[in-house]
Amino acid sequence: MKVGVVVFPGSNCDRDMFHVLTDVFHLNAEYFWHEKGLPENIDAIVLPGGFSYGDRLRAGVIAAHSPIIKDVKKMAEKGIPILGVCNGFQILVESGLLPGVLLKNESLNFMCEWTNLIVENNKTPFTNKFELNQRIPIPIANGEGRYYVDDDTMKELKKKNQIVFRYSEVVNGSSDRIAGVCNEDYNVVGMMPHPERAVESDINPIDNRPSSLIFESLLTKMGVAR
Numbered sequence: 001m002k003v004g005v006v007v008f009p010g011s012n013c014d015r016d017m018f019h020v021l022t023d024v025f026h027l028n029a030e031y032f033w034h035e036k037g038l039p040e041n042i043d044a045i046v047l048p049g050g051f052s053y054g055d056r057l058r059a060g061v062i063a064a065h066s067p068i069i070k071d072v073k074k075m076a077e078k079g080i081p082i083l084g085v086c087n088g089f090q091i092l093v094e095s096g097l098l099p100g101v102l103l104k105n106e107s108l109n110f111m112c113e114w115t116n117l118i119v120e121n122n123k124t125p126f127t128n129k130f131e132l133n134q135r136i137p138i139p140i141a142n143g144e145g146r147y148y149v150d151d152d153t154m155k156e157l158k159k160k161n162q163i164v165f166r167y168s169e170v171v172n173g174s175s176d177r178i179a180g181v182c183n184e185d186y187n188v189v190g191m192m193p194h195p196e197r198a199v200e201s202d203i204n205p206i207d208n209r210p211s212s213l214i215f216e217s218l219l220t221k222m223g224v225a226r
């Protein structure tokens with residue numbers, strides 16, 4: 001199986017993500033520059049974090065108009081697992097693949113700290129190894145991390161079980177403490193915290209096991225034994 005890691009001008013977590021996919025989880029991964037198309041033989045896609053186009057206008061909005069997004073949308077329709085992390089999540093909402101928008105944190109500060117997530121939906125390709133309500137210690141690093149949806153969309157999200165992760169406490173003013181959501185088919189997931197910074201014990205002072213389950217869920221979904 002092959003995972004495509006999409007790279008935009010200003011992506012800066014692409015190598016960390018690639019390292020984790022290949023060196024930690026022994027997956028076959030390949031970088032794809034945003035101006036290119038995606039080949040048919042891609043089994044999963046990751047949009048990594050960073051500052052695409054310097055977060056100009058609004059984080060993720062310019063990257064959402066990149067040529068590669070057309071192919072990402074086609075893959076999403078086919079049901080291929082797609083994960084957006086931080087700026088990747090911002091790009092997924094700006095491209096319309098996920099509902100809502102990421103606004104500046106309530107504090108207006110860039111926030112770089114450890115948070116705790118609670119798993120709210122364990123039926124996605126990135127959460128199938130979790131128990132519901134399982135806690136994930138995981139770092140955030142963003143300026144525009146405040147997830148916002150209007151009341152009607154919030155009702156829909158709840159009805160369709162599209163809230164995947166919540167912060168255990170108020171972190172940045174996100175609607176309903178939402179840290180990650182999925183599309184109606186559950187195959188497209190976006191999250192603000194960085195699992196690729198939390199799966200190795202030497203850089204995770206708390207517990208690297210829960211974040212690892214995000215990648216192990218993908219392995220399970222793809223039928224890759226571990």
Ligand SMILES: NC(=O)CC[C@H](N)C(=O)O
Pocket residue numbers: 013048049050051052055059085086087088141142143144145
């Ligand atoms: N870590 C990242 O992906 C960068 C954060 C993001 N572009 C922001 O500051 O909102």
